[in-house]
Amino acid sequence: MAAAAQAELIHDVQLDYFGKQLATAGGDRRIKIYEVVNGEKSHQTAELVGHDGPVWRVAWAHPQFGNVLASCSYDRQVFVWREHSPQQWSLVHKFLGHEGSVNCISFGPREFGLRLACASSDENIAVLTYLGEHSPGQGQWTSTMIKAHKIGVNAVSWAPACSGMRLVTAGCDNLVKIWNCDESGNTWAEEATLGRADERHTDWVRDVAWAPTVDGAAEMIASCSQDKKVIIWTAGRSGEWVPKTIQMSCAVWSVSWSVTGGILAVAGGDNQVTLWRESHVGEWVQIGALEEGGGGLLPSS
Structure with a gap:
């Protein structure tokens, strides 16, 4: 191109x-x-x-x-x-x-x-x-x-409109935070810091992405970090956010959802973009990778 x-x-x-x-x-x-x-x-x-x-x-x-x-x-x-x-x-x-x-x-x-x-x-x-x-x-x-975050804020993503006026942020303090706005549309407050201490990232969180919500599916947020992890946070019925961790081989710089929210693209320090999808048993599995140079989709081995 x-x-x-x-x-x-x-x-x-x-x-x-x-x-x-x-x-x-x-x-x-x-x-x-x-x-x-x-x-x-x-x-x-x-x-x-x-x-x-x-x-x-x-x-x-x-x-x-x-x-x-x-x-x-x-x-x-x-x-x-x-x-x-x-x-x-x-x-x-x-x-x-x-x-x-x-x-x-x-x-x-x-x-x-x-x-x-x-x-x-x-x-x-x-x-x-x-x-x-x-x-x-x-x-x-x-x-x-x-x-928002001590040391600095690396990324911000909006929730779908059906979730209200909310943001999720990624920081240099290793945290992922959710913010909501009141009815005036002017005053913001912290809603949650995701995860217990032992569930969170252990290095700078480089990117965060709130998934599109389709057909009443559970809300999901993806975060990635220099700690070589991608965490998928899913909203539980009682308001807690449940994490599932994908262990990568290198620092992860970017995460991006497909339009319908079913597939997650992950870009890492190895210059690879991999594609992930949740299986029928609730585990996140790699389904392919983008070929270098934009040539097409390579299936997962």
């Missing part, structure tokens, strides 16, 4: 809602937008500049808000961009409230309006809310800061 032509290290790649546009976050401080054709070919349509450090993550908003993309960087800044006409982008909001690297961003479910959660090395989460009635550009933004 043409995205491979970006000279510097690419830290993140995200497809938009329809799979028609692809955004990359580069170590060269640039965000590049590509048009995807038949899922196989792409050509660059835009380059967004303005960050003063490596760009760690990009995130697309739901299309009901227009073609809106957010980016975050080592430079402590969060930018919100909008495509106001085909292949023409403008910076519509700049958030400067963090005092450390902004490591992760995530747009919330569209049912809650245009909200963006930001995770930073300054130990805080910021939740940005757009108060305008239309696509960003002519409305006010507000921000709420949440003191």
Whole structure:
């Protein structure tokens, strides 16, 4: 894919809602937008500049808000961009409230309006809310800061809308925490720190992902860590979160759920992406791996 032509290290790649546009976050401080054709070919349509450090993550908003993309960087800044006409982008909001690297961003479910959660090395989460009635550009933004994790916050993920306005975060304190918002939509509080001491990660938690909820299935959260473990947390009937651990061979950097939540992709320090699914007996088993270079799916041996 043409995205491979970006000279510097690419830290993140995200497809938009329809799979028609692809955004990359580069170590060269640039965000590049590509048009995807038949899922196989792409050509660059835009380059967004303005960050003063490596760009760690990009995130697309739901299309009901227009073609809106957010980016975050080592430079402590969060930018919100909008495509106001085909292949023409403008910076519509700049958030400067963090005092450390902004490591992760995530747009919330569209049912809650245009909200963006930001995770930073300054130990805080910021939740940005757009108060305008239309696509960003002519409305006010507000921000709420949440003191979340000692040393820093590495990742943040929203719960599905059916679970209420909730977030899960991953920290440098080895913890995974859930946060909920009151009915005003402005005040956040810690709901839970997942697991007993002997069930938790023992090193920095690098990523966390709340699974989509389909057909009343139990809520699930995946977390991964430098301790070489992936933990699948499942909500029990009495409100507790039950962990199941997948032992990996190296530090794990990223976890991502399929659209329906049935398959979990895991990316580790061995440059491999493996796919996992829960068996009929409740154990998580590897069902395959993504072939290096994007060539296809390799079945598990």
